[in-house]
Amino acid sequence: METSVVPDIANVVEKWKDKKGNLIMILHEIQNQYGYVPREISFQLSKLLDVPLARIYEVLTFYNYFKLKPPGKYTVSVCMGTACYLKGAPELLEELHHILGIKEGETTKDGMFQLEIVRCLGCCGLAPVVKIGNKIYGGLKRSDIVNLLSQYSKEGAPVAQPV
Amino acid sequence: MVKAVINGIPIEVEEGVTILDAARKAQINIPTLCKHPDLTSSASCGICVVKLKKNNRMFRACCTPIEEGMEIITHDPEIIEIRRTVVELILSNHPNDCLKCGRNNNCELQKLVADFGIREEHFDKFVRDIPKDSSTGTIVLEASKCIKCGRCVDVCQNMQDVWALSFLERGIHTRISPAGDIKLADSPCVRCGQCSEHCPTGAIFEFDETSKVWEGLMDPEKYCVVQIAPAVRVSIGESFGFQPGVNLTKKTYALLRRLGFKAVFDTSFGADVTIMEEASEFVERFVHKKGTLPLITTCCPAWVDFMEKFHPDMIDHFSSCKSPHEIMGVLSKTYFAREKKIDPEKVFMVSIMPCTAKKYEITRTDEMFASGYQDIDVVLTTRELARMVKQAGLDFAQLPEEEPDHVLGDYTGGGVIFGATGGVMEAALRTAYYLVTEKQFPKVEFENVRGLKGVKETSIKIDDTKVNIAIAHGLSNVEYVLNKIREAKKNNQPMPYHFIEVMACPGGCVGGGGQPYGVTDAIRTLRSKGLYAHDDAMKLRCSHDNPFVQKLYNEFLGKPLGKRSHELLHTDYKARPVYRK
Numbered sequence: 190m191e192t193s194v195v196p197d198i199a200n201v202v203e204k205w206k207d208k209k210g211n212l213i214m215i216l217h218e219i220q221n222q223y224g225y226v227p228r229e230i231s232f233q234l235s236k237l238l239d240v241p242l243a244r245i246y247e248v249l250t251f252y253n254y255f256k257l258k259p260p261g262k263y264t265v266s267v268c269m270g271t272a273c274y275l276k277g278a279p280e281l282l283e284e285l286h287h288i289l290g291i292k293e294g295e296t297t298k299d300g301m302f303q304l305e306i307v308r309c310l311g312c313c314g315l316a317p318v319v320k321i322g323n324k325i326y327g328g329l330k331r332s333d334i335v336n337l338l339s340q341y342s343k344e345g346a347p348v349a350q351p352v
Numbered sequence: 353m354v355k356a357v358i359n360g361i362p363i364e365v366e367e368g369v370t371i372l373d374a375a376r377k378a379q380i381n382i383p384t385l386c387k388h389p390d391l392t393s394s395a396s397c398g399i400c401v402v403k404l405k406k407n408n409r410m411f412r413a414c415c416t417p418i419e420e421g422m423e424i425i426t427h428d429p430e431i432i433e434i435r436r437t438v439v440e441l442i443l444s445n446h447p448n449d450c451l452k453c454g455r456n457n458n459c460e461l462q463k464l465v466a467d468f469g470i471r472e473e474h475f476d477k478f479v480r481d482i483p484k485d486s487s488t489g490t491i492v493l494e495a496s497k498c499i500k501c502g503r504c505v506d507v508c509q510n511m512q513d514v515w516a517l518s519f520l521e522r523g524i525h526t527r528i529s530p531a532g533d534i535k536l537a538d539s540p541c542v543r544c545g546q547c548s549e550h551c552p553t554g555a556i557f558e559f560d561e562t563s564k565v566w567e568g569l570m571d572p573e574k575y576c577v578v579q580i581a582p583a584v585r586v587s588i589g590e591s592f593g594f595q596p597g598v599n600l601t602k603k604t605y606a607l608l609r610r611l612g613f614k615a616v617f618d619t620s621f622g623a624d625v626t627i628m629e630e631a632s633e634f635v636e637r638f639v640h641k642k643g644t645l646p647l648i649t650t651c652c653p654a655w656v657d658f659m660e661k662f663h664p665d666m667i668d669h670f671s672s673c674k675s676p677h678e679i680m681g682v683l684s685k686t687y688f689a690r691e692k693k694i695d696p697e698k699v700f701m702v703s704i705m706p707c708t709a710k711k712y713e714i715t716r717t718d719e720m721f722a723s724g725y726q727d728i729d730v731v732l733t734t735r736e737l738a739r740m741v742k743q744a745g746l747d748f749a750q751l752p753e754e755e756p757d758h759v760l761g762d763y764t765g766g767g768v769i770f771g772a773t774g775g776v777m778e779a780a781l782r783t784a785y786y787l788v789t790e791k792q793f794p795k796v797e798f799e800n801v802r803g804l805k806g807v808k809e810t811s812i813k814i815d816d817t818k819v820n821i822a823i824a825h826g827l828s829n830v831e832y833v834l835n836k837i838r839e840a841k842k843n844n845q846p847m848p849y850h851f852i853e854v855m856a857c858p859g860g861c862v863g864g865g866g867q868p869y870g871v872t873d874a875i876r877t878l879r880s881k882g883l884y885a886h887d888d889a890m891k892l893r894c895s896h897d898n899p900f901v902q903k904l905y906n907e908f909l910g911k912p913l914g915k916r917s918h919e920l921l922h923t924d925y926k927a928r929p930v931y932r933k
Binding site for chain 1: 509515516517518519520521522530531532930931
């Protein structure tokens with residue numbers, strides 16, 4: 190169990206304590222603060238709110254919005270919207286699985302990349318599209334993925350210009 | 353009253369009765385899958401759909417109260433086709449490895465598939481690959497076989513207030529799991545097994561240890577002995593065509609000898625010994641004011657685990673006395689081995705229990721090794737024993753009636769009613785009364801402690817002193833009783849009770865998590881009646897009158913709560929974390 194997290198969740202709980210449906214609102218604030226909901230905090234919430242941990246996890250896992258693991262440094266979002274899908278997004282995704290060794294929703298062991306599937310990113314003209322951090326890369330082929338990722342992992346910051 | 357028509361048959365039922373229950377009045381069985389009589393309807397499976405004649409609107413019969421003037425059709429070709437589709441859809445998310453499944457031949461889904469004559473699968477398969485979890489060593493979770501009926505979650509959260517199981521994720525990804533990706537053994541699970549008792553499929557079932565027992569029986573170096581719990585004798589027959597509650601004690605002794613056990617004992621003897629210790633403990637605390645009141649019983653290992661995890665502030669109230677089968681275990685490897693001149697190391701003790709938590713109890717603390725060996729080698733549930741009988745090819749119904757072996761086999765009525773809620777209290781009061789007054793209680797039956805009411809509160813008089821008692825069964829009923837104690841402590845008021853009995857499973861051990869499937873209140877009542885009738889028919893009703901218990905104390909233990917009793921028959925408790933991860 191992690192004990193390193195020292196939050197002032199008591200304040201958050203205090204703010205919502207007597208309001209209906211407070212659990213979701215509290216979890217939202219926690220996620221905004223940490224980027225995910227650490228288990229240690231769920232334990233503390235369980236005590237403070239007198240809500241079983243199982244109920245907290247029912248809520249956390251019901252909504253895709255909530256994350257249980259720390260996010261990676263870069264979020265790699267593969268667009269699987271119709272245009273990207275038809276232009277070969279599944280192949281790009283497969284290559285990302287292969288290179289990063291993770292599935293969607295997971296983060297690489299070194300904490301660098303987190304893989305997500307998104308629907309439309311609003312630039313279907315560039316299909317197939319992958320977003321890394323805040324940069325969008327379009328017109329990608331399977332063979333582009335290795336180089337693209339290596340730019341991030343080597344330098345720790347993007348060097349290539351977005352298309 | 354409400355008048356309605358089902359399939360053209362006029363019926364009249366009380367207001368609020370569901371269409372499902374009303375249909376039974378017209379001799380119509382609407383198929384169900386998620387519905388269980390113990391639980392509120394979750395209406396999750398959809399197999400019980402029926403339609404209104406006037407507009408063909410569909411309703412789920414399990415959760416729709418019948419209304420005045422309704423005309424309902426429960427079966428027609430369209431409804432049957434819908435039900436078939438529901439079953440096929442469930443199958444499309446099911447591994448269908450029935451032959452190797454823990455519930456093969458008694459699965460509620462399998463029965464529906466058979467009844468609907470499903471021969472082909474029309475839907476694409478989507479089965480989640482979720483690893484099996486045997487971490488508790490008591491129950492096995494195979495979440496991939498779950499049909500998401502929600503019974504186990506309802507049982508775990510609401511009936512038992514444990515909150516080990518929950519539904520995680522949503523939609524087609526929904527799965528039963530403890531909170532987060534942890535094993536059941538690291539969760540709050542108290543191993544009561546009620547989830548396995550209520551699961552309609554093979555998603556949760558008992559951890560099978562029959563092969564360990566077969567190995568023991570084949571080992572010429574071992575001296576295999578066995579004990580059966582009170583509640584097993586009135587339920588084992590259900591696997592062989594007997595009605596629930598039929599007392600099959602003596603046939604069970606015979607079958608255990610045929611399986612190869614050299615000595616056949618009865619946990620009810622251990623219960624008599626438990627009573628000697630526990631009633632003495634009560635008198636010690638009540639009359640001599642040594643120790644905390646109220647005294648709380650500890651025969652139930654799921655309750656002990658629950659208390660250690662959720663209510664450790666109550667540890668002082670707990671009886672230090674071990675449960676009957678643990679007492680049998682330690683006595684078999686000390687007293688019995690000495691009497692028989694057998695090397696205790698060779699004694700292999702098997703407990704046949706209505707319970708999955710007993711599998712956990714046998715290694716709970718160092719005191720479970722008080723004989724110098726593990727006091728109980730293996731625990732089998734009633735369900736596992738039934739399978740062994742079938743494997744051994746024994747014709748149970750035709751077996752002769754046999755007697756148990758001395759010196760751990762003969763018991764009184766007080767010992768055998770341990771299997772029903774209120775039974776431990778009743779047996780303890782019979783003996784406590786005698787210990788205080790040195791007179792037999794004029795009437796040994798304490799009707800007020802019997803029955804299926806969740807919390808039973810009553811009082812009796814011992815020598816003009818009122819003894820207030822409470823009995824709770826089903827773990828969600830415990831909090832009410834414990835909070836009354838906490839309240840009294842906080843306000844410096846007299847304690848509301850002097851003596852409390854708790855059993856984790858509704859109905860007590862007769863409704864235990866290791867008992868034959870399909871338990872309902874009707875079955876709990878029948879099994880309990882079987883035990884009370886057995887008690888009623890016995891010459892000796894009180895534990896202290898058991899001549900073999902007297903012999904045990906005279907020749908081996910000394911006196912209740914004495915030095916040797918404390919070494920062998922008592923244990924202690926400690927606070928445990930609710931989550932280990």
